[in-house]
Amino acid sequence: MEKRTDINTLGEFGLIEHLTKDVTVKNPNTLHGIGDDAAVIDAGKDALLISTDLLVEGIHFDLMYTPLKHLGYKAVVVNVSDIYAMNAVAEQITISLAISNRFSVEALEELYEGIALACKMYNVDLIGGDTTSSPKGLTISVTATGRAKKEDIVYRSGAKPGDIICITGDLGAAYLGLQLLEREKQVYLAAPGVQPDLEQKKYLVERQLKPEAAKESIAYFKKKKIQPTAMIDISDGLASEVFHICKSSKVGAFIEEAKIPIHPEAEEMALKFSLDPTMCALNGGEDYELLFTIDEKDLQEIRYMPSVYIIGEIVDAKDGIKLHTSGGNIHDLKAQGWKHFEDKA
């Protein structure tokens, strides 16, 4: 019998690494390939950044509680976020859709309204795509392109011991918003007459359904001439992204649990769900904040950055990736995001 290895055994990142392990780039215009939030292509004095994401119904979104307009908005935001994570400005986007006959023209108009709104908000042009039928459900594929001066691009690989680890906003709220929406869905399915009360939970729901990308942070870096040493956007949870930076930069990290920013509403909701708020921040994902490292010399400027949080320090690789808990213990940090195929939902 033929050998059959289940894809779940490798996890998402393991699978990608396995499949692309022999990939080399040959074209001199390919400045950087696989391994960061975006690839980099030569464009004269600038470089073009390109990043792509697939959003699949039933995996990434549930149309029972996701308005199509929000979904269109989010599809753009998550891709734009990858361009910002390279310290670049997002400029263009392509949107491809595979749609089953279940969707009406009016439903797609709503989706495109959200796409148009996000394009306006983030100054990106919709320049192309593909539309096709699908046997089942909706799949959205977005490719974003952006631009930066070559010397301004920030990779995951530049962090060095002594660098300060920062985040652009609070974490865990999107994940808790999802838990809340899932709970309300179950309540609704059990008793369709009951209207969900989400009014008091607006922050969490909005972080899940209509996230924003850290456009202002990139503008701030430019204005203040700060060059992060490494950067990544937080799509799979803080822990996963810390692992990515440490792996690419060949360093370790020391994270202070008490410094991880968690919104009071997220904290409250986590406790209601009997979840550890820190775990939600570390492994929840979909925050679309930026995780970045800076040289110590830039610390003073960073302190004045709006809504920035300093959560730890880069250390030598031999010192590992550690979490200094609020209780005073030191643990190895664990990243659940590294096994995405084992189904987070």
Next chain:
Amino acid sequence: MEKRTDINTLGEFGLIEHLTKDVTVKNPNTLHGIGDDAAVIDAGKDALLISTDLLVEGIHFDLMYTPLKHLGYKAVVVNVSDIYAMNAVAEQITISLAISNRFSVEALEELYEGIALACKMYNVDLIGGDTTSSPKGLTISVTATGRAKKEDIVYRSGAKPGDIICITGDLGAAYLGLQLLEREKQVYLAAPGVQPDLEQKKYLVERQLKPEAAKESIAYFKKKKIQPTAMIDISDGLASEVFHICKSSKVGAFIEEAKIPIHPEAEEMALKFSLDPTMCALNGGEDYELLFTIDEKDLQEIRYMPSVYIIGEIVDAKDGIKLHTSGGNIHDLKAQGWKHFEDKA
């Protein structure tokens, strides 16, 4: 009740046009947006081309008769073809996959083998992508990027009356290959012991399962300093592509049925299936040859181009889009490709 317009009422091109009718581009670096085989982005003295396609299991491919290696190869080829259609050189590609648990690591390795082979054949670098789970089936999203000097880019809009209409190779074979594979599938399903005999039909099957893009044609244009006035790749059938060029260029066309190149094997198979070979060429699709128009002055150089076929002439818009049949009649050309959602399969 809310209004609900079925997406089938608009057809693929109608739907895209409807959804993107208000899209405008604002970024000065966006040189050309929706409406051609690829969008165009400023890259200093060059321009970057970007094109994207979605391939959905059950719509674009059937894994009962499509080897995964061929599928990976084809996924790259169909995108590279869009870059060539702009008279540009393909350079990079991103591949995103949504995969159900049905697929093993070994199956994905096969897919990537085909991708790698096509990358090598067409000198493109695999620079990124996204891999995610899917509730059902396999979806492949490919984005290709390429490069050209700005003045060399060929759009659909440049054809003018008097221009000669040409194709880079024979048409209809991919469609007939598909019919053949579908028939063998039905035979197999009815009597699983019977081995299909496709050895004699290699050409048709290969045109369907492992098409090639017209790389040499682009190289020939460059070498001979020929600039087509308009160009498009033939993915939805000749008729559909003639319509695209005529619409963008605001011209009409006069096509000679007798000049449409059809391979003898395709001709034979069409007759076996009681299909009109010309209809297969006009509406079959997936040929991935280039349809282009040239100024009359370049006619002499084009005559020496390997495997080029001259099939007609651009005329005034008021003269319409006509087919001069082998029987001596003149008909309006019809393009079935313009209603893709009505299910070609």
